[in-house]
Amino acid sequence: MNEYFKDNLDNGLRVVSIEMPHLHSAEMACFVNVGGRNEPADLAGISHFLEHIVFRGTREYPSSFQLERAFEAIGGSVNASTDAENTCFHSRLHPGHLGEGAQLFASMLMRPLFSNVDLERKIILEEALEDFNERGEEISPDNLTARLLWPEHPLSQPTIGTRETIARIGSEQLRAHQQRYYTPGNTVIAVAGRIHREAVLQAVQNAFDSWQGGAPPAPRLVSEQPPATPAISWVKDSDSQVNLQLAFRVPGRGDRRCVPLRVLRWVLSWGGTSRLMLRLRENLGLTYNVEANLSLFADCGCFTVDMAVAPENLVRAVEETLVVLEELRQDPVGAEDLAGVIKAYLYDLDFSRDHTDAMTTRYGWGEMAGYLRTIEQDRREVLAVTPQLLLETARELFVPQALKAAIVGPWNTRQRQAVEKALQGFGQ
Structure with a gap:
């Protein structure tokens, strides 16, 4: 069918x-x-x-x-x-x-x-x-x-x-x-x-049938990478928490590493036993929720980690997040862990068959974006992901020169200095 x-x-x-x-x-x-x-x-x-x-x-x-x-x-x-x-x-x-x-x-x-x-x-x-x-x-x-x-x-x-x-x-x-x-x-x-x-x-x-119109102008492509140093945007805000985002610039949706990136997102935050949730929430109590997200455009994309923390937890939360990311760069994901993530990913693909909005997005948006992927194609490519492929992808893309951050909330100068030091040390 x-x-x-x-x-x-x-x-x-x-x-x-x-x-x-x-x-x-x-x-x-x-x-x-x-x-x-x-x-x-x-x-x-x-x-x-x-x-x-x-x-x-x-x-x-x-x-x-x-x-x-x-x-x-x-x-x-x-x-x-x-x-x-x-x-x-x-x-x-x-x-x-x-x-x-x-x-x-x-x-x-x-x-x-x-x-x-x-x-x-x-x-x-x-x-x-x-x-x-x-x-x-x-x-x-x-x-x-x-x-x-x-x-x-x-x-x-x-x-x-x-x-x-x-x-x-x-x-x-x-x-x-x-x-x-x-x-x-x-x-x-x-x-x-x-x-x-x-x-x-x-x-x-x-x-x-009567609709007419020519081809619109093509969008401007993204040029080379921005300056090859970590960069942080700091904003003071009178909130009870600090909102934090770490963002890596990654290639666009036509790149061969898109599927491994999607699996890495699940490794980091698909549920309560995923790496970020387990470490930052369950083991350390630093945040209520932490999410990894992946946005892929035609010629570029970003992989982000987002959370909100109490001001006193800011530095530790950044440090521990960087430790989790560094582990992905240094050690292959265990076979048992990867098998669990892939099983959950495949379940999610099956569940999507029950949702009309998921189907119109997969096939309608996919056709428009030149990225139409069938469920069976996704299934085959996800099953082909190996620990070594994830390790290579993390090493190639989770790199210091691609890392940017935004920190918004009631932080202080001491915390700013500590966070900047942690980010400067990532990947060294």
Whole structure:
């Protein structure tokens, strides 16, 4: 049985169908290949702003209330997200209403009214305030490390933009951005659930067949590595905890080490017995939760470790995290430990078959990003991972010159000096 089906419309729109007959619902997702890295510095956040403004009304549904009510009438709950490379509009819907769902998304992507821009700007500015403290200082570790990882590149800009750029964006800029990037050749529509390929294709053809548009400009590629020294962004904040992120710059999703990196992430933080959780939480009580995360873009990526700790635990938490990372660079993961991680990873792959959003992301986003991987392909490659491969990957990528950090909270000078010393000593 095919894991998915792909069809191309004459206008270049790609349609991905994932038949899941054991379910009783469907998910429709529209992936548009535009995000923060496509934006000039003076219009940072425009992709996210456009995602918001589409919900403010379309030619057929002039208000957000009418649009939302139309989705609810077919079992829907429409939402959207924007990241560095992608904007996604998605909704659950009843399998019997694929045609109506496709027409609704076509109205949003092709015929937005660009109304209530100033009102939506106020909402976005409220959302952006979450990343700033009372003194107007950036406190998002993700944004702070991005500036260190990709200096002077669009990837260093916050996806939501800044207060200055959000204030600068108007309906004229939004229309131009929509016309440039919201085109059929730049979009993938994926539908998963109790559906049939033929019905999906017919619904999408009926709704999107008239859509036209050229190829958008390619995003700017990331240049060579930033300065080959550890770098830290320190921000004082009046919180009860210190938020900490360690970030390694790694290659993009086409690199041969992507699968080993995903397994290393699981080795570090897939559950309570993973290395970071076991050492920092269970054995030392330094944090409530610690996570390793992996973000892979077309030409670069980052591997991060995130946690929040009491100020008195900051130095020890950094030191112990570096010890765990150094162990991965020096000693192969034990065969028994690796077998347990791979088993959990394979279970997770199986569990994903029950979730329509996981399937539309795997095959729809994967098609859009040029990184479409079947579950069977993932299974084969994960089973081929060895302790030696993990050791080589850790040694090649968890290196001092690729390490950056962001520390936000009530730290003091003594702690800053101790943390900087620990980071300078990593890998020596």
